Amino acid sequence: MKKRSIGVTAMTLLLSFSMVLSACGGNGNSGNKANGNNNAAGVGSEESASGDSSGEKVSLSFWTMFDGGDGANMQSLVDEFNKTHSDIQVKNTKLAWGEYYTKLITAVGNGNGPDIGISHSSRLPDLINQGVVTDLDTVATDAGVDWNTFNQNLLDATVVDGKHYAVPIDTHPFIMYYNVKLLKEAGLLGDDGKPVMEQSADGFLNFLKTLKEKLPAKVTPFALANANDDPYRLWWALYSQLGGNDLISDDLTTADIDMEKGIQAADYIQKLFTEGYIKKNDPDFYKNFQSGTAAIMMTGVWATGTWESTKDFEFGAMPIPKIYDQEATWGDSHTIILPTPKKEDSAKRKAAITFANWVADNGQIWAKAGHIPSKPSVLEKQEFKDMPYRSDYASVASTVKFNKPSVKTAQIRDNVSFKFLNEVWANKMTPAEAMDKMQKDVQKTLDE
Amino acid sequence: MRMKKMRADVQALMFLLPFLVVYVLFTIWPMIKGVEMTFYKWTLIKKMDFIGLDNYRQVLQDREVWEALWHSAIFVVLTTPTMIVLSISLALIANRQSVLQKFYRSIFFIPSVLSVAVASYLGLFVFQPYTGLVNSILHLIQMLPGDKEIFWLTERSLAWIVITLITLWWTVGFNFILHLSAIQEIPDEIYEAAKLDGANDNQIFWRITLPYLTPITKTIMMLQIIASFKVFMQIYIITGGGPLDQTRPIIQLIYQTGFRKNNLGYAATMSYLLFVILLVLSALQYWVNNRKGAEDR
Numbered sequence: 001m002k003k004r005s006i007g008v009t010a011m012t013l014l015l016s017f018s019m020v021l022s023a024c025g026g027n028g029n030s031g032n033k034a035n036g037n038n039n040a041a042g043v044g045s046e047e048s049a050s051g052d053s054s055g056e057k058v059s060l061s062f063w064t065m066f067d068g069g070d071g072a073n074m075q076s077l078v079d080e081f082n083k084t085h086s087d088i089q090v091k092n093t094k095l096a097w098g099e100y101y102t103k104l105i106t107a108v109g110n111g112n113g114p115d116i117g118i119s120h121s122s123r124l125p126d127l128i129n130q131g132v133v134t135d136l137d138t139v140a141t142d143a144g145v146d147w148n149t150f151n152q153n154l155l156d157a158t159v160v161d162g163k164h165y166a167v168p169i170d171t172h173p174f175i176m177y178y179n180v181k182l183l184k185e186a187g188l189l190g191d192d193g194k195p196v197m198e199q200s201a202d203g204f205l206n207f208l209k210t211l212k213e214k215l216p217a218k219v220t221p222f223a224l225a226n227a228n229d230d231p232y233r234l235w236w237a238l239y240s241q242l243g244g245n246d247l248i249s250d251d252l253t254t255a256d257i258d259m260e261k262g263i264q265a266a267d268y269i270q271k272l273f274t275e276g277y278i279k280k281n282d283p284d285f286y287k288n289f290q291s292g293t294a295a296i297m298m299t300g301v302w303a304t305g306t307w308e309s310t311k312d313f314e315f316g317a318m319p320i321p322k323i324y325d326q327e328a329t330w331g332d333s334h335t336i337i338l339p340t341p342k343k344e345d346s347a348k349r350k351a352a353i354t355f356a357n358w359v360a361d362n363g364q365i366w367a368k369a370g371h372i373p374s375k376p377s378v379l380e381k382q383e384f385k386d387m388p389y390r391s392d393y394a395s396v397a398s399t400v401k402f403n404k405p406s407v408k409t410a411q412i413r414d415n416v417s418f419k420f421l422n423e424v425w426a427n428k429m430t431p432a433e434a435m436d437k438m439q440k441d442v443q444k445t446l447d448e
Numbered sequence: 449m450r451m452k453k454m455r456a457d458v459q460a461l462m463f464l465l466p467f468l469v470v471y472v473l474f475t476i477w478p479m480i481k482g483v484e485m486t487f488y489k490w491t492l493i494k495k496m497d498f499i500g501l502d503n504y505r506q507v508l509q510d511r512e513v514w515e516a517l518w519h520s521a522i523f524v525v526l527t528t529p530t531m532i533v534l535s536i537s538l539a540l541i542a543n544r545q546s547v548l549q550k551f552y553r554s555i556f557f558i559p560s561v562l563s564v565a566v567a568s569y570l571g572l573f574v575f576q577p578y579t580g581l582v583n584s585i586l587h588l589i590q591m592l593p594g595d596k597e598i599f600w601l602t603e604r605s606l607a608w609i610v611i612t613l614i615t616l617w618w619t620v621g622f623n624f625i626l627h628l629s630a631i632q633e634i635p636d637e638i639y640e641a642a643k644l645d646g647a648n649d650n651q652i653f654w655r656i657t658l659p660y661l662t663p664i665t666k667t668i669m670m671l672q673i674i675a676s677f678k679v680f681m682q683i684y685i686i687t688g689g690g691p692l693d694q695t696r697p698i699i700q701l702i703y704q705t706g707f708r709k710n711n712l713g714y715a716a717t718m719s720y721l722l723f724v725i726l727l728v729l730s731a732l733q734y735w736v737n738n739r740k741g742a743e744d745r
Contacts, residue, residue, distance in 0.1 A: 102492065102707050109493035130493050130710070226602075227690070281599050283576040411709055423692060426602055448709065 058351040059089045063114040065100035069305045069369045077365050081358055088351045090116070101127075104339065108132045111342035116352045121157040121333040124165055125405040133337045135163040139349045145357045154333050154374050157402040166335035167356035169363065170371035172300045173331030173396045174233040176321065177307065180314040182295040186214035195296075199322040201268065208277040211295045221277045223285040223294035227422040230285075230299050231269060232413070233330035235421055237320055238265035240328035240401035247417070247442050252406045255442035259435050266424050266431035268323070273425050300331075304370030304389050317389045319396045331400030333374070336360075372397045408445050416441040482716045490713035492706075503717035513718055515693070516701040517725070523683075523697060524676040526612045531672055532665060534620050539627035540657075553628070560621030568685035571614035575600040604694045607687045611695065615682055619675075623668050630664040631657065670733055674726055698722055 066074045071094055078092045093114070095103055101123060107113045109132075119127055127133045140147070147155060150168060158166040183189040188210060190196045197207040211221040224230055242261040249256040272278045282288055289297040290310055298320055307315050320329050336356035338349060359366070363373025364383040372394050378384055379394050403409045420438050423429035429437075486503050489496040507513055542552040559567065574581045577597040586592035600606045634657065642652050680699035683689060689696030698718065706715030 105492045105710075126710075130491060132493070279578075281577045281597065281602060283578060283580070414708065415704070419690070419692060422690065426691065428691070448711070 057087055057089060058347055059091065060116055060348060060352055060355065061114040062090050062092050062116040062355075063095055063100075063104060064092060064118050065095055065097045066118075067094065067097065070302070073366055073368050077359055077362060080362070080365070081355060085354075085358075088355065090355055105130060105132055108339045113339040113341070115338070115341070115348055116355060117337045117339045119166060119335050119337045121154075121166065121168065121335050122403050122409050124158060124335065124337075125160060126407040126410065127337070128160055128165055129407045132339055133165055134340050135165055136167070136338060136353060137164055139338070139346070139353050140164060142346075143350050143353045143357070145353060149375050149377060150360070151374055151376055151397050153398050153400060153402075157333060157405075158335055160405050166337045167353065167360055168333045168335045168374040169356070169360050170366055170374055171331050171333045171397050171400055172302055172371050173393075173400045174230075174237055174298060174320060174329045175301055175393045175396060176296060176298050176318050177289065177303065178296045178316050178318070179289070179292060179294065180316055181292070182211075182215060182219060186211050186295070188214075193316065194318065195316070197321060201323050204321050204323055208272070212277060215295060218293060220279045220282070220288055220294040221296070222272060223282060223288040223297035224272075224278045225285050226273075226278075226281045226425055228418045231425050232417055232421055233300075234298060234320070235265050235269055235417075236330040236401070237328060238268060238323055240330075241265075241322065241324035241326055243325060246404045247412060247438070248404060248406055248408075248446065250404070252404060253446060255439050255446060257435055257439050257442065259432075259439070262435045262438075263431040266421065266434060270424050270427065270431060274427055301370040301372060301393065305368060308389075317392050319393055319399070327399040328401045329396060329399060331396070331402065333402075334371070406446075412442055412445050416445060482719065485713050485716040486720060488713045489711075490716070491710050492712060499713075503714050506714065507717050507721055512693075512701060513698070513721070516696050516698040517722070519695060520677050520679060520697040520699070522608065523611070523615075523679050524673055526608065527615055527676050528669060528672045530612070531616060531620060531623060532669060534616060535623040535627050535668065536658075536661065536665070538620065538624045539631050540653075542624070542628055543631050556624050557621040559618050562618060564618070564681040565685060567614060567618040568682045571610065571617075571682075572601075572686060575610050601687055602691055604691060607691070607695050611683055611686055614686065615679070618682070623672070626664055626668060627661060630661050634660045666733075666737055670730065673729060673733075677722070677726060677729075 062078065064071070064074055075092055078090050082089055100118075104113065104117055105127070109130075113132075117133075119133070124133070136145075145167070147164065151171075154168040154171050155164075158164060158168050178195055180189065180193070183195055188196050188207065195207070197203055208221045211219075215221070224234070239258075239261055242258075242265060244258040244261040244265070245256070247255060247257050273280060279285075279288065279294075285294070285297060286299070286303070286306075288294045290307065290313065292313070301317075304317060307313055319327070336359060338352050338356075341348070360374050361378070363371075363375060363378035364381050364387075367373050367378070367384060367387060367390055370390070372390070373379060373384065374397075379391070385391060406412070416438055420429065420434040420441075424431055424434045487498060487500060489499050538552075538556045542549060542556060546552075562570075573579075575583075577583055577599055580600075582600070583592065583598055586598070587594060592598065598606070600610050638656055639652065642656055647655070678699055679697050680703070683695055683697055684700055687695045689700050699722075702715045702718045702722075705718065706712050
């Protein structure tokens, strides 16, 4: 009896251990499967080993954070690239947007990062600082990438300390959309199909005033979120139009808000809220515009694809009005980066940058979602010109005012600017008080 | 005899070993690693510099930390007593002999099977202005003029009410089940005896039901305090910690510090501060309970 029970114990033990081990194995397998999901059947999972030694085919893993229309367009870019490049295979792995950067940073830190990744240009300095991305100058020269073919403004946002760190594939600036029917109803649509508006602070206010007077009371003149990103983007745009020079000094160490300009811009937007041009606490301003109950709205260009797929929806797109001295708007770029590898592999790097450059060259596919391609040559392509709306705002690419290359940009925006500006929009804080508090908190963030 | 005992011990150990290995690997070791983190400037990628007790010094002076802890404490105070009253009341209702008994039981329990995201988004839809259920009803019964809206989520005190209500609705089911089964454990004879002695419903509740429920209520209170101190997701979804970080709990601050500000060392220090607070609270409660128990005897 005793003997047997020991045997049973040993068996149990073995069994449990094997279960623990197999659980680990199972994870590994499913991980591989996830990576290989988008791969064409038959292309082996033993990518790098065989590919490198024979020098025939280079397999590259590519991490992206795109979903919806963006995700589908990126997938068709990857498919098209794989079809036209027999020597390179790119495998696209989609990660959840909310966890993308955290996963990228930790994976690269462990030496398990992908061969190619995506970054917003606003996040680049942080990634560079942490050693997540490598500079591209040598490999770009090797692969024959001509930096002059890119829009200079977008390219500048990817250059830090004189070195190229990423290949910009687009910019997605903050622009204005309008409802054609409602503008016509208010008598504000010109014969050219564009809004009739004087491009100035008073001009835009008068435009909104007319919309409010001429349209039924239930129509919102200007649909905008009541907090966080979009009103912040508008503030950033107006602040930049006034000549405001970011929130930090050129040496990136001290908070340096241009108080007067910051206050003026915030005050202008606050009035739009308090005087009833923007619906207070709009729970869903996209839906408000989409369902035809708002005359204009402002957000990033990515909404273009959404409006296009809305049935019987007549809309127009244009740069945000020039309210102050110079044209400027908020914007960010998607860029392709080469994360720091565990082991340098020049063939892979060369293939990766070839892919990145190819994606930029074929920006007309990527532009379906609404983004503005990073290469001016793409804007000349017939395929791009055939797409409506994009040409109406493509010029904005050169007037986007990017953040200075600070590692704290994202933190300052999310934890400081949003917080106090939200209070201004809710009319619970004066613009002057908000700028004052922002100045202090920006400094605190920079010091941390 | 001794052989036998030893053999039994070995046997027990072998049964425990797999669990022990996993437990040490995935719970004990990370905890030790976490303590190590608190002595370093440690980012998502790597250990940077040894900074000794700097993180501890900073955490004690950091106003944001104490504010966030205070918010978590507010949440504990708002939810724990209401949770217990609500849970007992619902259990009493569901325990009544009635055709609706089964209906009550499921309807009180159903919300707790939802995930926190679903519960929070439901709450958002109910309390949002213009189209939300609450404001619409208030408009309908003309408690609220047609052109006015209550902005539940952007006023500090209202936001706390919303967070509390949603949390209660979502989590009361589990405690309700515990209380219900405890009520059903109370012997019928005691009630019969009480009735024979002429006790009224009030007396029966205060003198019999409630005292019998005390042990389970204490347990629930304990679990509730710890759970409430760890509140994060529903607040993150409903208010994002706003307005002006006035509803931001400590866990959200830890999350932001670690993963948004890329400062794991400092985030770990905050976690251990919270750990110590919870430990003290638990110890305190354990001590109070035990002393009470001793007196009763």
